[in-house]
Amino acid sequence: MEECKLQAVGLTKIYDGGSKGDVTAIDHVDLEVKDGEFVMIVGPSGCGKTTLINILGGLDTATDGTVLLDGKPVAGPGADRGMVFQGYSLFPWLSVQKNVEFGLKMKKAPKEERAAQAKKFIDLVGLSGFEDALPKQLSGGMKQRVAIARTLANEPEILLMDEPFGALDAQTRVVMQELLADISKKTRTTILFITHDIDEAVLLGDRIYVMSRRPGTIREVLTVHIPGERSHESLVLPEFLETKKRIMDMLWQESQDAAMDR
């Protein structure tokens, strides 16, 4: 539980902005996610959250700094770091079942193993009965369930999620948050989750990294203490509200400073 699963050391990303000059998206970001932990990152819009998670997932390269998985440096994308995107990114030509089996197929796992694993995770996300449906036949919430099952079926060391529920309506979002809290407890999957929704961060996180405005740096790290199981009922607990207020103050301060800069 206490050992470090994923670690970022001094990650910096400078985009070549051409004639408009370079853009420093993130600046010396250090963070760590312990084994089995659910870690949230919140930050103002455009502060480099997507840049950060894409570097962690190997889809983008850092200008400086290292990413360590179980203490070993990693480069490039891999099945060890599963990702879930805001836009679902399901393969539209594959059925739900085939989408979920995709990673195992890439590993050339035997057919029976693929089917068994897919069934397990389709059940876990509550989509049994939809195995043969095509993505276009599903609602947004259902699509994101498939995407989560697809990544989990691959048994990654860590799940990296970039605003996965950002495109969903408020009710569906709460249902999905509870589902994810439940999955995290059942499977003990290590999760790093990005959001700009403070409620979501406090509801799901064991710990929360709050980022500054661009160039994104880590402004503060908070540990969340909320008694009992995380559900929509947690949203009104005093502990919840207190943590929420602290983060709101920080982000408000960031926006004030941003206004001063201009």
Next chain:
Amino acid sequence: MEKKNKRRGVNMEHMLSFICFALIIGLWCVLTFGGFVSELFLPSPFAVLRRIGELYADGSLWANCFESTARVVVGWFWSVVVALPCGMLMANSRKFSAFVQPIIEFARYLPVVALVPLTLLYLGIDETQKYTIIFLGTFFQLVLMVCDTVSGVDANLINAAKTLGASKMQVYKEVIFPAALPGLMDDFRLTIGWAWTYLVVAEMVAAQNGLGYMILRSQRYLATDTIFAGLILIGLIGLVTDFLFRILTRIVAPWHERLADR
């Protein structure tokens, strides 16, 4: 209710297409039976039909249609076989693209008719020369179309596959190719249409059979009815080809939503 409307919409469209044909044939009847134009320039629809009947009876109709279609298909097939990997590579490798792009852009503007003398000199008048003309006429356009279609594949799907552990080869085979398939089918369909243009070019220069040859020879004898018979046959073969491609696209990519189906 919505479905019913859609149905009616489709029927309406079929009806309009039919009316367009009917109008043209009507105009044709008026012009010829009304004696407005000489039979020598524009034979009546009946004369053309009669001519088609005669061609059928003496066996040259099938022979010519078959010869021409075979040339088109073989020439087009080689064009596809070479353009597909080339276009895919161009879309995914800057280096390869830089290597071949200039020559392709250059060749694209060479009028194929101007290359006919060279092909005759190098290849003589056998079938290979006809395939080569069709290949030269279609290949350079098709490569660029394939490259464009493949570049248009949603980068998020490719990223999702990479984080699910797909190798470079697997990304091509399992993601880029299926995602691009509907667009590629469209490219192929357009290209086979152009192939008919170049077929006629090839057959007008050096052939002893085929629809293009038939048309050219008829000019010598002022057999306008045969010219029109040839034109109508080429048009009909085109319509059938188009129809077959649409069906085939639906078979190989049933998941694809076309504008017309929505």
